[in-house]
Amino acid sequence: MSSLFLRPDLAVVPHTVGDVVVLGGDEARHAATVNRLRVGEHTSVGDGNGLVVSGIVTRVEPKELDVLVEESVLHPEPVPRIVLVQALAKGDRDELAVQTATELGVSAVIPWQAERSVSRWVGAKAVKGVERWSTIVREAAKQSIRPFVPPVGDLVDTAQLLALAEGQRMLVLEPTAEQRLSGLRFDRLGDGSGDEPDTPPILLVVGPEGGISPRELDRLAEAGAQPVRLGDEVLRTSSAGPAALAVLNVALGRW
Structure with a gap:
């Protein structure tokens, strides 16, 4: 099961340690109903462009999921492409x-x-x-x-x-x-x-x-x-x- 979910606008919302990142839409539904994430479990959210935050799930709803950020990393793209x-x-x-x-x-x-x-x-x-x-x-x-x-x-x-x-x-x-x-x-x-x-x-x-x-x-x-x-x-x-x-x-x- 995947433990990475995507939020394309992650870079423009608060995403440093201690912030809460809200995952919504189809990604939240997939996390809750397919991956069956529960409060207290760890997961990661990325923007697909190098930024990945990891943390603990603090709230799970059918269409929304909250992640308390414990780590935020901006990965460089490998060279050469x-x-x-x-x-x-x-x-x-x-x-x-x-x-x-x-x-x-x-x-x-x-x-x-x-x-x-x-x-x-x-x-x-x-x-x-x-x-x-x-x-x-x-x-x-x-x-x-x-x-x-x-x-x-x-x-x-x-x-x-x-x-x-x-x-x-x-x-x-x-x-x-x-x-x-x-x-x-x-x-x-x-x-x-x-x-x-x-x-x-x-x-x-x-x-x-x-x-x-x-x-x-x-x-x-x-x-x-x-x-x-x-x-x-x-x-x-x-x-x-x-x-x-x-x-x-x-x-x-x-x-």
């Missing part, structure tokens, strides 16, 4: 990838309409798709008690993805690549406290079930993206991104 560019996939495989990537600490998610994507987001479906992924990310961040809720960007096509490669380190997961992801070097730049130089994010590109097309691979390489592989196995699109994130977490000293 890791952005998952996840190709749309059939079934719920892309959603599983996004959920697990959030639990593993990804900084942001961008949906990609790849050439071989079976799933197609067109018109209103694209808006609903982003909303669906945003909900998945939000719940996964709460479940894993993350200070940050990764934003989900708008759907991009390959041309728009190529534009994102400029000035950033883009890694494309490709089973036929010669370079192993585990063999790359990454600077461990600390915790984002402000002492580090401006560092571009790492864009991790994951293709759909049928893989990234040769034409797309060529265009991405021309734009400066680097193809990398994990091991000798070919992973599904639902597991490739999370597996790569695990490698990056170790390489960056986060695990």
Whole structure:
């Protein structure tokens, strides 16, 4: 059960030690009826942007819950940011990838309409798709008690993805690549406290079930993206991104 609940405006209400933070709406209902929090238990409330307060529950109602703050921490965002560019996939495989990537600490998610994507987001479906992924990310961040809720960007096509490669380190997961992801070097730049130089994010590109097309691979390489592989196995699109994130977490000293 999650013990982190979200209040987006937490930073603009009293939230220091000794203050009482009121949780309302769906978050309070979830805390009271699903998590069954009771007076005297401890929980945490965050704003999804690094601020997290922890304390003791002093009042529980169906639509409101009071937390007496015992600790208030503003967490810096890890540097460099890791952005998952996840190709749309059939079934719920892309959603599983996004959920697990959030639990593993990804900084942001961008949906990609790849050439071989079976799933197609067109018109209103694209808006609903982003909303669906945003909900998945939000719940996964709460479940894993993350200070940050990764934003989900708008759907991009390959041309728009190529534009994102400029000035950033883009890694494309490709089973036929010669370079192993585990063999790359990454600077461990600390915790984002402000002492580090401006560092571009790492864009991790994951293709759909049928893989990234040769034409797309060529265009991405021309734009400066680097193809990398994990091991000798070919992973599904639902597991490739999370597996790569695990490698990056170790390489960056986060695990």
